[in-house]
Amino acid sequence: MKIFSKAQIYAGDTLTSERQKISSIELMERAGVQIFNWMHLRMQGAQVPIHIFCGIGNNGGDGLVIARHLIIHGYNVKTYIVDYNNKRSADFLAHYERLKGVTKAWPEPIHDPSDFPEIAPEDIIVDAIFGIGLNRPISKWVKDLFMHFRKSQAFTLAVDVPSGLFTDKAIENENDAVWAGFTLSFASPKLIFFLPETAKYTAQWEILDIGLDPEFLLTTETDAELIGKAEVLPNYIPRERFSHKGDFGHALIIGGSYGKIGAVTLTARATLSVGAGLVTTYIPKCGYTAMQASFPEAMVITDSHEEKITKINYNIKPTVIAFGIGAGTEGETLEALEHFLKENKTPLVIDADGLNMLSTKKSLLKYLPENTILTPHPKELERLIGAWKDDFEKLDKVKAFTKKYKVILIIKGAYSITVFNDKLFVNSTGNPGLATAGSGDVLTGIITGLLAQGYHPSVAAIFGTYLHGKSADLGALNLGFQSLIASHVIEYLGDAFLDLFLEPEPPAVEKSPEHEEKQKEA
Numbered sequence: 001m002k003i004f005s006k007a008q009i010y011a012g013d014t015l016t017s018e019r020q021k022i023s024s025i026e027l028m029e030r031a032g033v034q035i036f037n038w039m040h041l042r043m044q045g046a047q048v049p050i051h052i053f054c055g056i057g058n059n060g061g062d063g064l065v066i067a068r069h070l071i072i073h074g075y076n077v078k079t080y081i082v083d084y085n086n087k088r089s090a091d092f093l094a095h096y097e098r099l100k101g102v103t104k105a106w107p108e109p110i111h112d113p114s115d116f117p118e119i120a121p122e123d124i125i126v127d128a129i130f131g132i133g134l135n136r137p138i139s140k141w142v143k144d145l146f147m148h149f150r151k152s153q154a155f156t157l158a159v160d161v162p163s164g165l166f167t168d169k170a171i172e173n174e175n176d177a178v179w180a181g182f183t184l185s186f187a188s189p190k191l192i193f194f195l196p197e198t199a200k201y202t203a204q205w206e207i208l209d210i211g212l213d214p215e216f217l218l219t220t221e222t223d224a225e226l227i228g229k230a231e232v233l234p235n236y237i238p239r240e241r242f243s244h245k246g247d248f249g250h251a252l253i254i255g256g257s258y259g260k261i262g263a264v265t266l267t268a269r270a271t272l273s274v275g276a277g278l279v280t281t282y283i284p285k286c287g288y289t290a291m292q293a294s295f296p297e298a299m300v301i302t303d304s305h306e307e308k309i310t311k312i313n314y315n316i317k318p319t320v321i322a323f324g325i326g327a328g329t330e331g332e333t334l335e336a337l338e339h340f341l342k343e344n345k346t347p348l349v350i351d352a353d354g355l356n357m358l359s360t361k362k363s364l365l366k367y368l369p370e371n372t373i374l375t376p377h378p379k380e381l382e383r384l385i386g387a388w389k390d391d392f393e394k395l396d397k398v399k400a401f402t403k404k405y406k407v408i409l410i411i412k413g414a415y416s417i418t419v420f421n422d423k424l425f426v427n428s429t430g431n432p433g434l435a436t437a438g439s440g441d442v443l444t445g446i447i448t449g450l451l452a453q454g455y456h457p458s459v460a461a462i463f464g465t466y467l468h469g470k471s472a473d474l475g476a477l478n479l480g481f482q483s484l485i486a487s488h489v490i491e492y493l494g495d496a497f498l499d500l501f502l503e504p505e506p507p508a509v510e511k512s513p514e515h516e517e518k519q520k521e522a
């Protein structure tokens with residue numbers, strides 16, 4: 001699913017109005033009605049007090065549309081105008097007039113904390129104060145209103161985005177935005193829903209289709225994309241009936257040190273479990289028996305050193321090499337990496353201590369083959385690119401880094417983001433069960449196994465991250481988050497593949513209340 005920027009959404013609005021010959025007032029009506037329908041389906045007329053806080057721009061206009069429809073349908077509504085600015089938008093004013101036509105209880109203006117209404121924990125707040133138009137710091141009293149919402153503990157439904165969040169920069173203080181229980185966002189998810197610093201402001205979100213111009217939606221290129229099943233499925237390479245193991249590549253996994261041989265086992269098992277034809281591990285001598293005994297499918301080459309990697313010599317022809325898992329960062333290992341990188345032409349995945357070593361000797365980065373895949377967790381990333389001031393600066397720095405060294409980088413996290421060719425591919429699968437030892441080693445194995453089979457490196461990174469998260473999601477259905485460990489993620493990979501081809505559940509026929517009423521009348 002495309003993640004449109006703020007400028008693209010405004011452009012889409014204008015184009016839709018032109019092509020569909022509807023005014024922006026009617027587009028706002030559509031947006032507000034979608035939210036009203038969503039609420040009405042769930043509330044079925046319940047008389048819970050609903051406090052609708054409207055700003056003075058188009059986000060506020062959406063709030064007025066919601067208020068009008070809730071009032072028409074007999075809900076217990078209180079509407080407020082948060083007067084942070086005297087420049088009311090034209091569409092806001094049009095809907096203000098429409099609202100006045102259905103109620104004598106006109107919206108109450110709020111200018112300062114003395115105007116804040118009482119809100120009980122059982123009430124509902126609709127936050128339509130700021131949308132994507134926020135472009136400068138907010139007045140103190142408006143932030144106080146946000147905190148008034150939070151203190152009330154009432155369920156807060158945000159319109160489009162939680163008010164106070166910018167679409168393109170972080171906020172300094174966590175009291176500067178609304179903390180929403182749910183956000184109903186128009187047409188496209190917003191990038192801020194996926195970034196660690198801003199995702200926390202909405203517990204859940206959903207996209208509402210407001211009928212933007214289909215050609216605009218289809219043809220507009222975006223800088224970011226949300227990756228789900230629909231995006232990865234077209235890349236799947238089926239297995240031919242007469243294929244043999246030589247068709248699926250030979251992966252070499254180099255890593256391990258005394259006490260960290262298990263990490264290489266996890267990576268190698270994941271590599272084979274995702275479909276690679278052959279896997280060889282290159283480990284220090286001490287790991288030989290453990291590897292052979294615990295993972296009979298793998299072949300083993302040992303370093304001359306008992307406890308660490310000191311020279312990388314092998315006489316096989318791997319299709320792809322993964323380097324770094326559990327390798328440690330000792331001087332001899334770094335030297336081995338340096339010699340190896342200067343000679344190597346085979347496609348690479350670099351993880352863990354491999355990344356740490358590159359961070360201590362950045363001059364080695366220039367030897368990485370084009371489209372090498374790097375898989376840092378946040379600390380490893382910081383060592384590699386330096387500290388960042390906020391998530392947006394982090395994304396800019398990663399883009400610059402990947403461009404400079406012509407590599408693909410996966411920013412691992414709750415929503416892992418693959419950065420390739422200046423574009424962000426935001427993964428939608430995965431869960432906190434993955435916050436466990438070795439889950440990153442498994443990801444490296446999955447990506448390596450896909451590369452071995454001939455997937456393009458960008459696809460291996462994006463599809464691999466998707467499969468890794470999906471496996472964890474399916475595993476967690478049986479095991480819960482706490483009991484899921486890295487080995488389970490490997491075991492559920494088969495289910496993750498099978499899930500790609502499951503028919504989607506037929507969509508629940510959500511008839512809008514308007515539709516049902518019309519049917520009753522007929």
Ligand SMILES: NC(=O)C1=CN([C@@H]2O[C@H](COP(=O)(O)OP(=O)(O)OC[C@H]3O[C@@H](n4cnc5c(N)ncnc54)[C@H](OP(=O)(O)O)[C@@H]3O)[C@@H](O)[C@H]2O)[C@@H](O)CC1
Nearest residue numbers: 028057058059085130131132133134135136137138160186
């Ligand atoms: N396709 C879609 O998605 C559709 C979207 N729609 C809705 O439109 C929303 C965007 O509306 P919007 O452009 O009017 O901006 P909004 O967020 O309401 O802010 C209002 C104005 O406040 C101002 N302002 C900014 N910062 C400020 C500050 N700190 N303190 C004081 N003032 C400040 C700034 O104006 P300025 O003063 O800069 O001229 C700004 O314009 C969008 O989120 C969605 O809800 C639907 O209606 C239709 C389809």
Ligand SMILES: Nc1ncnc2c1ncn2[C@@H]1O[C@H](COP(=O)(O)OP(=O)(O)O)[C@@H](O)[C@H]1O
Nearest residue numbers: 377413414430431432434435437438439440441
């Ligand atoms: N809360 C979370 N939600 C989703 N995925 C997560 C979460 N926490 C961690 N992960 C994923 O788990 C993996 C952890 O990798 P890493 O930190 O390198 O683990 P390790 O070093 O133990 O192998 C990454 O792919 C990351 O995206």
Ligand SMILES: [K+]
Nearest residue numbers: 127130161163
């Ligand atoms: K809002």
